[in-house]
Amino acid sequence: MSMMIPELTDNIIDHLHDNRPALCSCSLVCRSWLPSSRFHLFSTVVLCFIDINTGLPMICSQSSTIAPYVRHLELEDGWNGWRRWLNDALPKLPNFGALKSLALGHIDWAQLTREPRRRDRLIGLSRCLNHLALEYVKFETMDQVLDLFYVAPSLEKVSLASVQCENENVSHTRSKTISLKEITFAGGSLARPLIDWLCLQPMPSVHTLNLAFVRMNQVPSISRYLKILGPKLEHLGLECSGECQDALCKAIDLSHNTSLCTISIDGIVLYDNYSNSPGARIQGWVIDILSQITSRYISMVTLIVLTKTPQEIYSLDLPALSLAFTGVSSVLSERNARLRFHVLGEVNRSIGIRWP
Template sequence: MSRGTQLPRLPWELTDAIIDHLESDSRALGVCGMVCSEWLKRSRHYIFSTVQLWPWRVRDFVHLANSKTSTIPFHVHRIELDDSRVRKQSTENIQFCDTLSLLQLPCITSGVKSMSIRNVDWTAFSPTEQNHARERLAKFQHLNRLEFDNVVFHDLREVVRILHSFPLIKYLKTDVNFMKYREHAVASAVTLRLPASLKCVEVGPSDDAIPVVLSCISACAANAGNAEPHVERLSIRGIKVDHLPHVRHTIRKAGSYLHRLTLGLDNLPLEAIEKEDLSALKFSRLVHLRHLIIEGLQLSPKSGILKSTLPRLLSRLESPFLQLIELDFVFATGKSRGDLATDLEQLDWQQLQRVLMELHFFGLRRVAMKIRCQKGSNENATPGLEDGLRRAMQRTRMAFKDLDGRGVLDLSFVQC
């Protein structure tokens, strides 16, 4: 090769696409970062985009971030804090309040947009410490996503105070518990106002969060005008029997503003679903709904959830904007060596198909159905069971041949 010949080079668009494809492979990203300075910038964007600041890591990270030659903090967009991730017999474990104090560096606070706080007892702090913690959190002025996982508060007021510290907040996750009795926590929640910028709320699965947070959302919707901003995406997981009245009330009050609704019934027994009658939920209020997800629907050959409960519930949808319905079923058999395929074929899908076809006629674009099959505790996966599930899938797809023929149905089976 002559001295003037240039080595072949890939265009930056292609190398960026390759690095983007490796976003979840930290080892490969580390290798890419050693190629050249341009690859290093792109790789660091993914390697350090999320930083898990467990108590024994905080001091080293702050020392690195405070270095004049370090460029890593400018790539950090999400911070995860977990007070339970301590190292035994370590002197480097930093408590939550002290962690927030150490993170008060402009290079950190200016770039972080998402924060997760886990396993923290806020009630263990004195009133002065709570004020200091809230003031330090407020330094993250670009934060738009805040997640609380297993965090204990006195009531919802402190959560709302924290939210109002962030002018750009859009997403809130509340897997929280409250020290006050539920009646008192709900009574104070209905007097609170959520930030106008908040668009997405994920509630649960903690038992306290669902009634308290939903009461606040319902009160905000009832007291606000149609022209004011509202929560548009609501996810409720871990719904139990005593939560259903709160869910029903929230849909009645705030349903006309919702674009996406997720209902997780994983902890709700089949008998309770049929007794409470899910069709009593005011789905007719969801006039702007685009995406509906219902998880944890328990199937049984003897249950009426396919013949009556679910069809009646979905038939009340009147949104002209509806694009997608996702239904997640759990099919459990008590037989230690039961034939899942045979049991699945006994289910009557015709009423559900009829309702879904009607919704498709009025604009529904896609239906995604997942059936999670639970084997008996003593039954091992065998090739015969796999073949039986495939036959059941084919038989089930025949029941939905109209939806499937129109390219609307996405059906999948999962063994768990």
């Protein structure tokens, strides 16, 4: 074993990055294999209300050697009657020197940061982040949100799911710019004021924008932001339902996004008992969106379809979709863009489906 050069063993262990039993075995082979094994074993640490009695003492112990290997940390506080543990535990967390990604869930920001020790600990965790994910987090003000962004100068990716903000106003002192490259919005009242704030940034930097659970009051802000992003935007994801589909389709203009490479449209529901079925109406919205594309770089269109039975797939109007990709004036046809379906549901793949 001593004859193998370290670069070779590191490469072998790297190929086992998602095989935890194999990594555990490698860590026991010899001392020199331990750092490479731990690099993958402890790259992601999740602490939530379920396992705080086991995982938390192990991480916070003075003899623990796990923290230097953690690159992605998830902290989920108690909710729906479960014990809220993060207030007490946050000041005790060790320094995660390699941390690049932080996910926080079910947190009342004002309550969590009211004590200086907890606030300072959060700032310490955030300084070197390039990815921040928030889910079911409640902020009192937009200033709290921006202060969190500002302490992470390397922040490039932000994911926001059901994040609420009570006061949408931004104080005039918050004029510092941030250079985000990828943003995901998935519901919550923070989406609209944050998009409005991003519209005021002097130089658009976002190349990937994902918009899910779009609400009617967000549509004007989204339309304005897509126009501002212009040729900077390369990847776009959309998901909305009901009247928002028509409103969004009429409000946005993708002709400004001349560098768009991929577009993904989610939430195409084909259930027989769903209010928006049959799928023809939904597909009309999809086709209208696709017809706006003028980018010469478009290479992939992804449609995410939800269905329960194979028969419901027949409601997809493939000839209409095909026309969007084969029409004489279609950019999708000119650039040989590919159409990819993600079908979600209990569909028996062994049943052959023939399109009429």
